[in-house]
Amino acid sequence: MQNQVPIDESVLRLPSTPSGQADLLSNKCCNCGEYIFPKKMACPKCFSRDVEEAVLSREGEVYSSTIISLAPPLYVGPLPYAIGVVKSPEGVLIPTTFTECDLDEPLTVGTKVEMVTVKHKEDGEGNEVMIYKFRPKKV
């Protein structure tokens, strides 16, 4: 089986066992409790530098969404594709691409979604580069 690596180590931690789940990584401010995604060295709300890593919930709801029909510079992936923002239970707004969804109209605001990890591309060393996406939660 191919080795898997995350698209960015500060964003995604892949499971250490085949049956495990990936972690979407954020920082949490030890001073005011705010969650920070993507990670920052200081809390954007209270400016405290006392922040620690926190794993975000794997479920959330659509805060906003759209569908893109042209490829932007550096993009690797299918066209058209769905992108948007997921609001996590921690209150974080997570920019993401969506998968397993309609590509004619964007997801409705409020749709329940869950995180999955999918292959983004292969890197120069034969590894599978993995990325997080969100998909509508199966009812």
Added chain:
Amino acid sequence: MRDVYIVGVGMHRFGRYPEKSYIELGRVAIMNALEDSGVDWRDIQAVYSGSGLSGMGAGHNVCAEIGKTGIPIFNIEQACASGTGAFQLAYYAVAGGIFDLVCVVGFEKQGRGFIPAENYPTWAREAGLGVYPAWHAQNAQRHMMEYGTTLEQLATVAVRSHQNGALCPDAHYQDWGNMTIEDVLNSRMICYPINMFMIPPADDGGASLILCSAEVARKYTTSRAIKAVTSKVATNLYDPELSAFGAVASGPLETEMVAKQAYEASGYGPEDFEFVECLDAFCIDEVQTVEALGLCKKGEGGPFVASKEREIGGRLPLNTDGGFVSRGNAMGATGPAGLIEVVRQLRGEAGARQVKEGKAKLALAHMIGAGINAFATVLQKNGP
């Protein structure tokens, strides 16, 4: 602080010029501003140059094509507000008595398609998250959901932009004055619900202004000198209601903050301005901007921008040069282009686009560049 005046303006028309480098675009703009003002290049004491993508030494390369005089040349990057940043620093330098006569220039050279989101992390760009229009599209989705703003209202911005651009010799698009709302809504979907005709072109272009003290202005012109009353900028504020990437694109919070600063510094408020140049990038931006500037209440931006009072003959015209969609967006030149339109209008030199029968005295110029940078400048026909 001294009074600061604009005595010359000049542009290189926005559009697509594959045969021209950014150097030529900037050079032409400066030469036109010098001719407009009657100022000799050798009397310029400093140059403030704005460009988002032109790289090291861009302003220096442009100035070298006009003549090397050893003067300070500063290169400023603030994305689509790079040229406005150059303007503001020039304004402060003259106001603070550092220089008496300076040149501001903005220019850009861009390819077709999406502007590279260079301020996003690489992983996000590879994932397809680095798409500025997508964040504006989502702002539109939520504004429509929260306030009932309609696609027809957004399309009206594009229609009005092209009506105005058709009357502006420096605008990219001058042949689309007959565009209809249906044309806009039927155009190719790019980032739902934003259609192709709501999206500004990524342009090549240049724009330049000559700034000076009141005493120097009187040597060149009194009737055509326009006063820069104040210029302010605000950058990123924490907004838990905007995702990290959405915040970089839109900036209503930052616009509110900078408007407040400009209003306090100038003593003028939203009810005083006779016309306004402001961010209208994907049409939804004009909606959010007029709300954040206090020109109308939050949530009422849709009907406000769609009103006939926003047209050239209306009570409070907006973006009479055609704004982002029609005049175009040549990043570093875009902010100065808006400032130049205000100057031309206040001078009574806007030709077929002239508002208020040439009698307007006070206007506001607003611009946003990714970063985020929100600028507000108050301009007045008053003196020197």
